[in-house]
Amino acid sequence: MEKLITLDEFIIQSQKEAKEATGELSRLLRDISVAAKIINRDLSKAGLVENILGETGTTNIQGEEVKKLDEFANTILIKYLKTSGECCGIASEEEDSFVSFHDEPQCKNAKYLVLFDPLDGSSNIDCNASVGTIFSIYKRISPIGTPCTHADFLQSGEKQVASGYVIYGSSTMLVYTTGNGVNGFTLDTAIGEFCLSHSNIKTPSKGKIYSVNQGNYHDFDQNVQDYINYCISSEDDKKPLSLRYIGSMVADFHRNLLKGGIFIYPLSKKTGKGKLRLMYECNPMAFIQEQAGGMANSGEIRILDIVPSKLHQRVPIFIGSKSNVEKALSY
Ligand code: P6P
Numbered sequence: 212m213e214k215l216i217t218l219d220e221f222i223i224q225s226q227k228e229a230k231e232a233t234g235e236l237s238r239l240l241r242d243i244s245v246a247a248k249i250i251n252r253d254l255s256k257a258g259l260v261e262n263i264l265g266e267t268g269t270t271n272i273q274g275e276e277v278k279k280l281d282e283f284a285n286t287i288l289i290k291y292l293k294t295s296g297e298c299c300g301i302a303s304e305e306e307d308s309f310v311s312f313h314d315e316p317q318c319k320n321a322k323y324l325v326l327f328d329p330l331d332g333s334s335n336i337d338c339n340a341s342v343g344t345i346f347s348i349y350k351r352i353s354p355i356g357t358p359c360t361h362a363d364f365l366q367s368g369e370k371q372v373a374s375g376y377v378i379y380g381s382s383t384m385l386v387y388t389t390g391n392g393v394n395g396f397t398l399d400t401a402i403g404e405f406c407l408s409h410s411n412i413k414t415p416s417k418g419k420i421y422s423v424n425q426g427n428y429h430d431f432d433q434n435v436q437d438y439i440n441y442c443i444s445s446e447d448d449k450k451p452l453s454l455r456y457i458g459s460m461v462a463d464f465h466r467n468l469l470k471g472g473i474f475i476y477p478l479s480k481k482t483g484k485g486k487l488r489l490m491y492e493c494n495p496m497a498f499i500q501e502q503a504g505g506m507a508n509s510g511e512i513r514i515l516d517i518v519p520s521k522l523h524q525r526v527p528i529f530i531g532s533k534s535n536v537e538k539a540l541s542y
Contacts, residue, residue, distance in 0.1 A: 218244050218385065218396045218405035225389065236348070236373060238295040239323050240387065243346055244405055246291035247377040247385055250284045250329075250344065251398060254336070254379050272307045272523055273488075280336055281305055284329035284344060292325055293318060299351055300359035302326040302522055304491060309522065313358040320356055323372070324349050324363050326491040331376075332459025341380035343461025347495040348373040364522055368494030368515035375495065378461050386412070386465065388502040393468075409469075414503040417534035418471025421452045422463045427479065435477045435510075438542040460487060464496050464530070468503055473531035473539060477510065485509075485527035489519055493528050506536040 222240055226232040267279050285305040292298040296317030301324065302309040312318035327346040335342055350372055353360045375387025383398040385405050395409030421442045428436060442452040452472070457463050463474050476487050487493050497507030497514035507514040507530040517526060529539045 215399070215404070216407040218407070221394065221396070221407055225391070229389075229391075235297045235322065236389065239292075239297040239325070239348065240373065240375075242291045242295050242297070243288070243325070243375075244385055245294075246288045247344060247383070247405075248398065248403060249287050249291070250377070251379055251383045253283060254280065254342070255383075271305050273304065281330045281333045288325075288327055288329050288344070288346075297321050298323050298325055299355075300324050300363070302364045302490065304328040304331075304488060304523070309359065309361065309364045311358045322350055322355055324351050324359055326364060326495075328488070328491045331461050331492065332457070335457070335459050340457055340459060341378055341462035342459055343379060343465075344377040345461060345492055345495050346375055347371055347491055347498075361522075364490070365519040367518050368489075368497055371494060371498050371515075374498040376461050376465070376499070378465050380462060380465075384408070384465070386468075386499065388499050390498075390502065393499050393503045412468060412503050414468050414500065414505040415471030415532055416504065418467060418473065418532040419450070419452055420455045420467055420470060420472030421535070422454070422456045422467060422472065422474040423476070424456060424458070425454060430479050430481055431477050432480065434542045435475070438539050441538070441542070460492055460496070464500075467531050468500065468505075471532045471535075473529065473535035475529045475539065476527060477529075478527040485525045487525060487528055489514070489517060489524050489526045490522060493526055493530075496530060497528075500530050504533065505531055506533050508536060508540055510540070 222237045226237045267282055285303050293312055293315050299321035300309055300311040325348050330342055331345050332342040349366050351359055351363045353363050373389040377385045384395050386395040393412040396405035397408040399406050467474055476485055493514050500507045509526045529536050
């Protein structure tokens with residue numbers, strides 16, 4: 212039987228190969244994996260734990276109902292990102308503004324910051340559909356030893372040093388990149404370890420799946436409608452693409468990453484903007500997608516080139532196999 216390579220072992224090996232690595236990023240990634248295991252533990256028995264499903268009765272800065280598990284995941288991530296002292300602050304979908312860890316003695320000289328969506332797709336939890344955690348890691352640009360600043364959190368996606376996601380699905384997986392390819396680890400709950408299961412993930416150059424909320428079709432610009440009509444046509448002597456849409460970005464993204472295809476959340480004519488958040492949904496997924504050989508674009512610009520203006524800003528996104536995204540952009 213093949214020797215299991217745990218995430219910790221993989222991170223240590225990767226650190227040895229990266230000359231400039233000093234172990235701080237490795238410790239940060241391990242903090243995130245510990246938080247993911249704890250979130251997974253409570254998610255997997257959510258239906259049984261008294262009072263953990265449902266709404267908290269509050270709404271977040273997005274104007275969305277905060278589910279109890281959203282809040283729980285947010286709290287766990289903040290707690291464990293303080294542990295090793297490698298993180299100087301965080302931004303979260305569930306926090307109005309960034310949270311500085313400057314008051315934590317162990318975080319005073321930290322050089323990394325993490326932005327995350329603690330539980331993406333949480334509206335699916337109550338019906339047991341897959342949900343996920345998405346994270347994005349940057350080096351701070353403000354001086355080490357001082358409190359982190361707003362500017363630290365508004366760097367373009369191109370500046371990410373690492374990004375990843377955890378998908379809590381039929382199995383729980385952690386998928387991440389540090390800019391040297393994409394690797395996937397499946398949680399073996401019997402030993403409590405994420406083990407390498409998808410080495411050097413490369414997305415197919417062309418896929419047969421398109422993912423969009425078709426119900427919004429009449430809210431899309433004409434060119435997007437024309438592209439969707441192309442997807443379901445037999446033009447270019449192709450078969451109609453299959454529509455697969457779970458309504459949980461991590462789940463839709465992960466399936467398309469492995470099988471090929473395109474996920475789109477276009478501009479809405481009603482609101483004049485997209486729904487997905489640039490800093491902790493689109494940028495981290497775009498980094499992974501490009502590292503796996505795909506593309507990610509807003510319809511006007513490469514996602515990773517967008518210069519952020521607001522922490523919670525939303526952008527339209529076309530992300531997936533290179534050929535599918537290029538076709539979409541041709542419309
Ligand atoms: P809609 C979940 O709320 C989320 O942020 C993403 O995970 C998902 O892709 C999208 O919204 C679904 O949005 O409008 O299709 O329900």
